[in-house]
Every structure is written in C-alpha cells, then in structure tokens.
Amino acid sequence: MSVLRDTGRGYLLSAPALALFFGLLVLPLALTLVLSFNVFDYEIGVKGGEWTLAQYANLLTDSYFYEIFLRTFWISALVTLLCVVIGVPEAYILSRMGTPWRSIFLILILTPLLISVVVRAFGWSLLLGADGLINQAIQALGGRPIKMLYTPFAVILALVHVMLPFMIIPVWTSLQKLDASAEQAALSLGATQAQVMRMVVLPQVMPGVLSGTLIVFGLSASSFAIPGLLGGRRLKMVATVVYDQYLSELNWPMGAAIAVALLLINLLVMLSWNRLVEGRYKKSLGE
Amino acid sequence: MAFLQLQALCKRYGPIDAVVATDLSVEQGEFVSLLGPSGCGKTTTLQMIAGFVDVSAGRILLDGRDITHAKPASRGLGVVFQSYALFPHMTVRDNVAFGLKMRKVSAADIERRVSRVLELVRLTPHAERYPRELSGGQRQRVALARALVIEPPVLLLDEPLSNLDANLREEMQFEIRRIQREVGITTLMVTHDQAEALSISDRVVVMQAGRITQIDEPYHLYEHPRTRFISGFVGKANLLRGDRDASGAAQVRHEPGDGELVLSLRPEKIDLVPAGTGRLQGRVVMRYFLGSQWLYRIETPIGEITVVRRNDGDAPMNEGFAVGLDWPSDLLRVLSVDEVPA
Numbered sequence: 038m039s040v041l042r043d044t045g046r047g048y049l050l051s052a053p054a055l056a057l058f059f060g061l062l063v064l065p066l067a068l069t070l071v072l073s074f075n076v077f078d079y080e081i082g083v084k085g086g087e088w089t090l091a092q093y094a095n096l097l098t099d100s101y102f103y104e105i106f107l108r109t110f111w112i113s114a115l116v117t118l119l120c121v122v123i124g125v126p127e128a129y130i131l132s133r134m135g136t137p138w139r140s141i142f143l144i145l146i147l148t149p150l151l152i153s154v155v156v157r158a159f160g161w162s163l164l165l166g167a168d169g170l171i172n173q174a175i176q177a178l179g180g181r182p183i184k185m186l187y188t189p190f191a192v193i194l195a196l197v198h199v200m201l202p203f204m205i206i207p208v209w210t211s212l213q214k215l216d217a218s219a220e221q222a223a224l225s226l227g228a229t230q231a232q233v234m235r236m237v238v239l240p241q242v243m244p245g246v247l248s249g250t251l252i253v254f255g256l257s258a259s260s261f262a263i264p265g266l267l268g269g270r271r272l273k274m275v276a277t278v279v280y281d282q283y284l285s286e287l288n289w290p291m292g293a294a295i296a297v298a299l300l301l302i303n304l305l306v307m308l309s310w311n312r313l314v315e316g317r318y319k320k321s322l323g324e
Numbered sequence: 325m326a327f328l329q330l331q332a333l334c335k336r337y338g339p340i341d342a343v344v345a346t347d348l349s350v351e352q353g354e355f356v357s358l359l360g361p362s363g364c365g366k367t368t369t370l371q372m373i374a375g376f377v378d379v380s381a382g383r384i385l386l387d388g389r390d391i392t393h394a395k396p397a398s399r400g401l402g403v404v405f406q407s408y409a410l411f412p413h414m415t416v417r418d419n420v421a422f423g424l425k426m427r428k429v430s431a432a433d434i435e436r437r438v439s440r441v442l443e444l445v446r447l448t449p450h451a452e453r454y455p456r457e458l459s460g461g462q463r464q465r466v467a468l469a470r471a472l473v474i475e476p477p478v479l480l481l482d483e484p485l486s487n488l489d490a491n492l493r494e495e496m497q498f499e500i501r502r503i504q505r506e507v508g509i510t511t512l513m514v515t516h517d518q519a520e521a522l523s524i525s526d527r528v529v530v531m532q533a534g535r536i537t538q539i540d541e542p543y544h545l546y547e548h549p550r551t552r553f554i555s556g557f558v559g560k561a562n563l564l565r566g567d568r569d570a571s572g573a574a575q576v577r578h579e580p581g582d583g584e585l586v587l588s589l590r591p592e593k594i595d596l597v598p599a600g601t602g603r604l605q606g607r608v609v610m611r612y613f614l615g616s617q618w619l620y621r622i623e624t625p626i627g628e629i630t631v632v633r634r635n636d637g638d639a640p641m642n643e644g645f646a647v648g649l650d651w652p653s654d655l656l657r658v659l660s661v662d663e664v665p666a
Contacts, residue, residue: 218406218409221403222411223422224397225375225428226474227397227426227474230396241412
C-alpha cells in the first residue's frame with residue numbers, strides 16, 4: 038500500500054475511475070448548482086450572466102413545494118419501513134434455507150432488478166387501472182371498482198416491489214456473518230424463538246438494516262419513473278416536479294433549484310439517520 | 325438410578341447412521357468425556373442431549389424425567405459451544421445475565437448471581453467489556469459463566485478447548501476441572517483430544533463410527549485399551565503380533581509372520597538394556613527430544629518399535645546405537661480384533 042502511495046502510482050491507477058466520477062457526477066452537479074442561481078425570464082429563457090436567489094425564495098414561500106416535499110418524504114419513509122418489515126424476515130428465512138432452494142430464491146428476488154422499472158410500472162398500471170385486472174375481478178364478484186392507480190397506494194406498492202432487493206441483500210450479507218450457535222445458546226438459556234430474533238439476531242444485523250434503509254430511502258425519495266407513471270398528473274413527487282419544470286415550464290433554473298434542495302434534504306435526512314442508528318450500535322458491534 | 329441416562333439413542337441422517345444404539349449413564353457430579361475422531365457421532369450425541377438435534381430412536385432421561393423430545397429451553401441445560409457462541413453485541417455482564425433475564429429472575433438476584441459466577445471464572449475486572457475485546461481464554465470463561473449461572477443440572481461442553489493455543493489449552497483444562505469440582509456439576513464434554521479427555525475426566529467414553537467402543541476411567545482406559553483403534557487413539561502404542569505360551573500367557577512372537585493375537589505395548593513400558601541382553605535386539609534409527617522425555621524409534625526384527633524414556637539428565641543414545649529391549653510380560657495387552665467397521 039505504501040509503495041502505491043509514495044510513488045503516486047495509486048493515483049495513476051485510479052485516474053480512470055476518478056475521471057469518470059468527475060465528468061459524470063461532479064461536473065453535472067456543479068452545473069446544476071450554478072444553473073439554480075441563474076435569472077430566468079419567460080420571454081428570453083435562462084440569462085447566463087445574471088444571478089438571483091428568486092428560485093430559492095420561491096421554493097421557501099410557495100406552499101405547493103412544501104406539499105410536494107412532504108409527500109415525497111412520507112412516501113419514502115413508509116416505503117423504507119415496509120421494506121424493513123418485509124425484507125428482514127425474508128432475508129432471515131433465505132439465510133436458513135437449504136442449498137438448492139437458497140440460490141433459487143435469491144435469484145428470484147434479484148430477477149426484478151433485471152427488468153426495466155418502466156416495464157414494471159406499466160405492469161402495475163395494467164393490474165391496478167380503473168378497468169385493470171383487479172377491478173375486473175372485483176366487478177365480476179359484484180363489487181364496485183376501487184380507485185388504485187394514481188393514488189399513493191399504487192406508488193408505494195410499486196416502490197416497495199422495486200426496492201425490496203436493496204433491503205434484502207445488505208441484511209442477508211450481515212446474516213451470513215452470524216454464528217448460528219449463538220441462537221442455539223440463547224435457546225438453551227431459555228429464550229423463546231421470538232426473543233432470539235429480537236435480542237440476538239436483530240441487533241446483530243442492524244448494520245445491514247441501516248445500509249438497506251439508507252439505500253431504499255435515498256432511491257425512493259429521488260425516484261422518478263414510478264411516481265411519474267403510477268402517480269399521474271395529480272400525485273407529484275419531487276423528481277416528477279423537477280421534470281415538469283425542465284420540460285413543461287422550461288424553467289430550468291427552478292428545476293435545478295428543486296433538484297439541489299432535494300439533494301440537500303435527502304443528504305441531511307440520511308446523515309442524521311445514519312448517526313442515530315450507528316450511534317446506538319457502533320459501540321457494541323465495532324467497526 | 326443414574327442422573328443422566330441415554331437409552332439406545334439413535335440418530336439417522338437419511339441413509340447414514342450418525343449415532344447407533346448408544347447407552348450411557350452419568351452419575352450426579354461426574355465429569356464424563358465423549359472421545360473420538362471427527363465424524364464419530366460424539367457431537368451429534370451432545371446435540372441430542374442439548375435438544376438441538378431430533379432423536380431418531382431411543383430415550384434421554386434426566387433425573388428420571390424423559391426429556392427426549394423436550395424443547396432446549398425447557399431442558400435448562402448449560403451448553404458451552406466450540407465457537408463460544410457469545411452474543412457479540414452484549415457486554416460480558418449482559419451475556420452472563422441473559423439466561424437469568426429469560427427466567428425472569430429479579431434484578432437484585434441477577435446482579436448477585438452474575439457477580440458470583442464472574443468471580444468463580446475470574447472475570448470480574450472484565451465485566452463491562454465486549455466479547456471482541458477479550459482473548460480466547462477469556463471468551464471461553466464467559467461462555468462457561470453464562471452456562472453455569474442458570475445453575476443447570478448438567479453442563480455440556482462441545483470441544484471447549486479446540487480454539488485455544490496449546491499452553492492456554494492446558495491451563496483451561498485445569499480451570500474447567502477446578503470450576504466443575506467447585507460447583508459439583510454433572511458435566512459431559514465432547515473432545516477429539518485424548519490428552520484432554522484423560523487429564524480431567526472421571527470417565528472417558530470412546531466413540532467410533534457412531535458407537536461406543538469403551539467406557540472406562542482414564543487410567544484404566546490407557547492401561548487396558550480394548551481394541552486396536554483405542555490403543556492407537558488413546559496415547560501411543562506399539563502394535564505387535566503375538567501368541568500364547570504353554571501357560572496361556574500372551575507373548576510376542578519374535579519371528580516375523582502371522583501371530584494369532586494382536587498385542588499392545590506402551591512405549592514408556594519398554595526398558596532399554598545393553599545390546600545382547602533383553603527380549604529383543606534393535607538399533608536406534610531416530611531420536612526425538614521432547615523435553616521431559618526422549619522418544620526413540622528402534623529397528624528390530626519384528627518391525628519398528630517406539631520407546632519413550634524419561635530424560636534423567638544422562639546423555640541420550642545416539643542414532644545407530646545397538647540396544648536390547650526388555651519389558652515385563654504382564655504389561656502386554658491383548659486387543660480384541662472385533663473392531664467396528666470404520
């Protein structure tokens with residue numbers, strides 16, 4: 038390691054990755070940040086050389102944006118919670134399966150990742166639509182159709198479906214490190230199966246749950262395709278509003294300002310969550 | 325009636341018989357070791373007693389109560405695992421207190437009993453540490469304390485010392501024996517290390533291919549191994565061909581060829597005498613220094629024989645030296661040939 042550091046060869050070796058990172062992430066983000074401070078005029082468009090805080094003032098004063106941000110975060114939080122509730126037991130069951138079944142089910146869990154989110158969103162809209170499969174079934178049974186598409190329900194359902202693998206995989210990884218005999222020890226000491234889960238297994242997989250929640254929350258809060266296709270024109274989330282600003286209103290600086298705000302709030306939420314959880318478990322579980 | 329009894333205990337995994345018709349009685353306060361090579365069924369037997377593995381046939385009785393199909397929690401046995409199986413997210417004190425909390429013991433009682441058992445295993449100064457901050461030997465003591473604090477009727481030890489280095493292992497052997505004596509707890513230990521089994525057990529149970537082949541006190545087991553396998557597995561042994569003399573006593577056959585008996589002769593029972601005297605003539609091929617002892621490999625007409633002599637401070641014999649070998653004929657042990665197929 039020190040040879041790499043001393044000769045600078047390490048930097049040379051990581052140059053391609055750094056260039057990619059810089060060119061595709063840092064640069065566009067910086068440009069977006071610059072754009073968010075540009076003056077916008079509906080007649081002329083973006084005025085490159087003039088600066089203003091109007092977009093941010095707008096963001097802070099308009100209750101419309103508050104509503105959008107609030108909705109985005111409660112939906113993301115609920116999706117994260119549901120992913121924990123479904124994903125953690127699923128990962129545990131997976132880790133206890135026998136040899137042929139474990140790999141089969143792991144692949145089954147991962148296959149949704151191989152299908153485009155757009156395709157899956159359309160799949161959900163076929164199921165949930167006003168005359169979709171589910172409503173047809175309800176009507177055939179003599180019930181009245183339920184409005185599901187273009188409601189938070191549809192968005193949350195589809196997001197949980199998409200995000201579940203991102204919860205299961207980190208939890209599964211931490212489960213791999215568990216000593217199975219620790220559970221036997223707890224059982225022999227008089228714990229019930231539920232107590233073993235709560236007092237022995239769960240605390241040890243918290244690092245995995247933490248990474249899972251961070252990934253799921255971050256991806257949900259910035260998700261675009263699912264709210265765009267299943268939320269429709271009424272149920273906006275932040276990413277779809279950014280899209281509107283850029284492509285319908287053509288107000289690029291406003292879109293950029295919302296995007297920057299989303300990034301900052303997302304970062305804030307995730308960092309404080311990380312501190313909160315890690316603070317509780319770091320001492321006992323080490324690095 | 326014995327305190328812990330296994331009656332015709334069997335475990336089958338599909339077509340494989342892991343444990344076959346095992347009978348064992350353990351008296352209250354006794355320290356019994358299950359000794360055998362890996363895969364002999366000793367750990368499976370222990371796991372059936374602990375309740376982690378279902379019993380295929382037979383019964384387990386604890387103090388007259390049938391616990392064959394009881395849940396691990398309701399058996400209330402203390403188990404120490406090979407990996408120690410400590411809870412990494414709890415301090416030493418919380419690890420030890422776990423079993424008492426599960427039993428809803430009052431906080432004051434927990435405090436008192438945990439302190440007492442930590443004292444017993446000499447871990448009081450480390451009570452607030454986490455397992456990863458402890459050495460292997462200390463983790464072992466935590467596991468022991470956690471099992472003992474619930475005052476179980478039987479303590480089960482699964483290869484408790486195999487993860488420790490040699491010096492520490494010996495120290496912990498004596499430590500386990502001291503604690504076992506002090507508490508007076510009935511203990512069953514699984515081990516593949518014959519020295520461990522011999523040094524601290526009241527009785528040793530030798531298992532091979534899922535069956536018990538001999539149950540004896542350590543000294544008697546060493547002096548009177550029943551089979552060829554046991555004589556080689558428990559201590560070192562020279563296996564010799566032999567037959568019976570006119571009076572019916574076993575003797576070694578000095579000409580190469582098939583004898584009708586298989587005899588075992590412990591290396592330390594053989595005397596080295598001047599060449600030309602003794603029962604057998606040989607030449608030192610190799611010698612190894614073991615500190616308190618010398619180990620010689622001696623070539624003789626009936627094959628290579630291992631001899632162990634005490635290091636009494638005199639100069640050892642050089643390689644190539646011609647010697648005579650002698651032994652008291654009553655120390656020859658006749659081994660049964662009816663061995664369990666491996």
